Amino acid sequence: MTSLQKSDAPAAGSAVVCRNLTRFFGAVRALHQVSLSINRGEIVCLVGDNGAGKSTLVKILSGTLAPDDGRIEIDGRDYRRYDMREAQRLGIQTVHQHLALCDKLSAAENIVLGREPGRFRFGPIEVFDRARAREIAEQSLKAVSATIPNIDLPVEKLSGGQRQAIAIARAVNAADRMVIFDEPTAALGIKQTAATLDAIRKVADTGLAALVIMHNLDDVYEIADRIIALRLGFVVADVPRSGMSRSELAARMSGHD
Ligand SMILES: Nc1ncnc2c1ncn2[C@@H]1O[C@H](COP(=O)(O)OP(=O)(O)O)[C@@H](O)[C@H]1O
Ligand SMILES: [Mg+2]
Structure with a gap:
């Protein structure tokens, strides 16, 4: 969802x-x-x-x-x-004080983490749909009025406020x-x-x-x-x-x- x-x-x-x-x-x-x-x-x-x-x-x-x-x-x-x-x-999702983001992954990857959209399957392997992930990430960020200049950068390159926005977008995407x-x-x-x-x-x-x-x-x-x-x-x-x-x-x- x-x-x-x-x-x-x-x-x-x-x-x-x-x-x-x-x-x-x-x-x-x-x-x-x-x-x-x-x-x-x-x-x-x-x-x-x-x-x-x-x-x-x-x-x-x-x-x-x-x-x-x-x-x-x-x-x-x-x-x-x-x-x-x-x-x-x-x-129910929690945005922890010490943000549990994966530093090496991009904003988009962090937002869909654990709920990655699949594109197609090779037997047991589901291929990650990168375009769809970016779309979901953009939607989730927009839903919380956040703008991240480049959602493909590893989040370790981002500011504290941007990381916070990503953590919130991630929670919003996963919570209902x-x-x-x-x-x-x-x-x-x-x-x-x-x-x-x-x-x-x-x-x-x-x-x-x-x-x-x-x-x-x-x-x-x-x-x-x-x-x-x-x-x-x-x-x-x-x-x-x-x-x-x-x-x-x-x-x-x-x-x-
Ligand atoms: N894991 C724990 N072991 C022992 N005492 C704890 C533990 N967690 C919380 N407490 C005690 O429970 C009370 C409430 O703590 P806590 O829920 O952390 O309060 P707050 O988050 O409002 O500061 C405090 O007296 C705290 O010392
Ligand atoms: Mg406390």
Whole structure:
């Protein structure tokens, strides 16, 4: 499925619902009965101080960590846990903070990686359709408003912002439910941050849910449709962007409310 076809997907309804997710590490309760839902077409920013449980929640949703208790509901089906492969099958992709791009491969190759279009088969060998791959890459980049001057260059030659755009385009091409962003703007300058926020908006506009871990509250208030705050493993706020002031959000996050 290409990114362009996704705009036909229903933009309403919940992509993922978490019910009472709990996870311990030894005696540390990283998540305590966390219940939340993330809707298609919606940008949910996940905030909280260090140790709040953000990474733990994202790892559970991306299939790299199992909860001790609770359920994840997707399309009316309950999952006690799922692994990374199943998460991808369910249409969930993660843009990791340390971008998992293959430096020696081109932008186009990175974007279709793992989902390479085949042209024809010689017995067990499927011949990679380079023209189709470039087309999908161009479409995916366009879907997130990114321009890469030369999509045939190895990505090691590109800037941090361009690499970020490729990682997002890759996730959009592969996802058909939700894209999770792990601090996508943490390492970027002002201009690249603006481009990344714009790309995240475009991801949601295709009808995908976007779950974004973000530290900078300026960025949060610029982009979030909804803000969910965690503190010591508890959900301490779950509000539309206009539903809580920055100072109150900061107070909730730090426990000084
Ligand atoms: N693999 C782990 N082993 C032990 N403790 C962990 C592990 N991962 C997270 N924790 C603990 O769980 C709590 C939540 O961590 P985390 O989800 O990383 O929070 P955040 O991403 O919001 O900073 C913290 O107290 C952290 O030390
Ligand atoms: Mg973390």
